[in-house]
Amino acid sequence: MGDLFSKFDPLIEQRETLLQGGVTDPFNLVMERVESPTVAICNGKRTILLGTYNYMGMTFDPDVIAAGKQALEDFGSGTTGSRVLNGTYVGHKAVEQALKDFYAMDHAMVFSTGYQANLGVISTMAGKDDYIILDIDSHASIYDGCALGNAQIVPFRHNDVEALDKRLKRLPPEAGKLVVLEGVYSMLGDVAPLKEMVAVSKAAGAMVLVDEAHSMGFIGERGRGVAEAQGVIDEVDFIIGTFSKSVGTVGGFCVSNHPKFEILRLVCRPYVFTASLPPSVVATAATSIGKLMDSADKRTHLWENSKRLHAGLRQLGFTLGTDEPQSAIIAVIMPDLETGAAMWEALLREGLYVNLARPPATPAGMTLLRCSLCALHSEDQVGEILGMFAAAGRATGCIS
Ligand SMILES: Cc1ncc(COP(=O)(O)O)c(C=O)c1O
Numbered sequence: 001m002g003d004l005f006s007k008f009d010p011l012i013e014q015r016e017t018l019l020q021g022g023v024t025d026p027f028n029l030v031m032e033r034v035e036s037p038t039v040a041i042c043n044g045k046r047t048i049l050l051g052t053y054n055y056m057g058m059t060f061d062p063d064v065i066a067a068g069k070q071a072l073e074d075f076g077s078g079t080t081g082s083r084v085l086n087g088t089y090v091g092h093k094a095v096e097q098a099l100k101d102f103y104a105m106d107h108a109m110v111f112s113t114g115y116q117a118n119l120g121v122i123s124t125m126a127g128k129d130d131y132i133i134l135d136i137d138s139h140a141s142i143y144d145g146c147a148l149g150n151a152q153i154v155p156f157r158h159n160d161v162e163a164l165d166k167r168l169k170r171l172p173p174e175a176g177k178l179v180v181l182e183g184v185y186s187m188l189g190d191v192a193p194l195k196e197m198v199a200v201s202k203a204a205g206a207m208v209l210v211d212e213a214h215s216m217g218f219i220g221e222r223g224r225g226v227a228e229a230q231g232v233i234d235e236v237d238f239i240i241g242t243f244s245k246s247v248g249t250v251g252g253f254c255v256s257n258h259p260k261f262e263i264l265r266l267v268c269r270p271y272v273f274t275a276s277l278p279p280s281v282v283a284t285a286a287t288s289i290g291k292l293m294d295s296a297d298k299r300t301h302l303w304e305n306s307k308r309l310h311a312g313l314r315q316l317g318f319t320l321g322t323d324e325p326q327s328a329i330i331a332v333i334m335p336d337l338e339t340g341a342a343m344w345e346a347l348l349r350e351g352l353y354v355n356l357a358r359p360p361a362t363p364a365g366m367t368l369l370r371c372s373l374c375a376l377h378s379e380d381q382v383g384e385i386l387g388m389f390a391a392a393g394r395a396t397g398c399i400s
Helices: 004-020 062-075 090-103 114-125 140-148 161-170 194-203 261-267 279-292 296-316 337-350 379-395
Strands: 033-036 039-042 045-049 107-111 131-135 152-156 177-182 207-211 238-242 252-256 329-334 355-357 367-372
Touching: 004 337, 045 379, 062 279, 090 107, 090 252, 090 279, 107 114, 107 261, 114 140, 114 177, 114 207, 114 238, 114 252, 114 261, 131 140, 131 161, 152 161, 161 177, 161 194, 177 194, 194 207, 296 329, 296 379, 329 337, 337 355, 337 367, 337 379
Parallel strands: 131 152, 131 177, 177 207, 207 238
Antiparallel strands: 033 039, 039 045, 107 252, 238 252, 329 367, 355 367
8 A cells, every 4th residue: 555645755855954964943932921912032041033924013002901801701612604605703804894994996705715715716716717927926826726717827927017918818718717926925025117017918918916915014004015105006907805813813814996896705615615704813803904094103214123133134245035125024045954944043043033944835845034024123123133143153153
């Protein structure tokens, strides 16, 4: 009998070699206590968090916590059912209204995660004879949405407007086409040229979906994302987002102005065939989204943090994923996995947590130390972070 696990042998071996070298497992860290959006206790040590998606620092907001507690008291711990049966409470309608207000759009549909939002919308919208044209560096949930459906997949080179245009022009003019883009790409923290991409997509008669998971709350005048910042939000057909980043809880959504959008509630399997979010979660999300609309000061501070960290890391001699800071994500490129893991561990010992990212999550086989900033990191903390990078970088030979 063939052991179905044998296909994982190379990965098991790579992992064992890494751990035998004495490195802590970078994918198994435990947060023993979380003191605030920027500080936790890990391995008994105070650790600055620079590897969360808590961009706007909403997880400890007193209003958000109070709303969650109240909903837990009033509605219990879970819905135990699908949105189309017993799983729609007033809180689910309230968070969908909060999203409609936030994006100034006609429709909002909440899923149990952002991953499911991509699975559901992409697989349902693009059918058998349709085409999905997507950036090759798209998130796993976008690829999995393609795999769940049966449309033809046409990838194009990352952030390359000309390549997108060429692919679109080769497709049958009358065929259904869905162009799938992201506002901020989460591995390198770079922003898509959405204005140009939406223009070529519309010229080819395609519908456009933009995943704004890493830009919601932060980018754009009112935090609506890159589509808002580049002035094309009204031309985008679907915006996908998540509650697991700037909103500070868990859940996913799609907003749209399409007049037939509501039919998705009956035909989208990852919406129908799963339990809805707990009442406490939708209550915290609705409160957080309401507050994000008026968080201009936090957005300004987060940009300052991003610029300060980018400039400081560059000055220390690290190679970064972008020439200029484009988002709250700053990727430090490592020469290989071994050095990346050693540097990750040295930083943890200094008291700093960042994400170690490696293929297949990363593009072009890169190993990255991914830093994601929070609007609540103080100027002093950014200084401390740079000091830790300097010490760990010298200890591991990453910088001289
Ligand atoms: C671009 C993108 N889309 C979707 C998701 C999925 O979000 P969620 O955590 O809500 O499942 C992520 C999560 O990392 C993401 O980076």
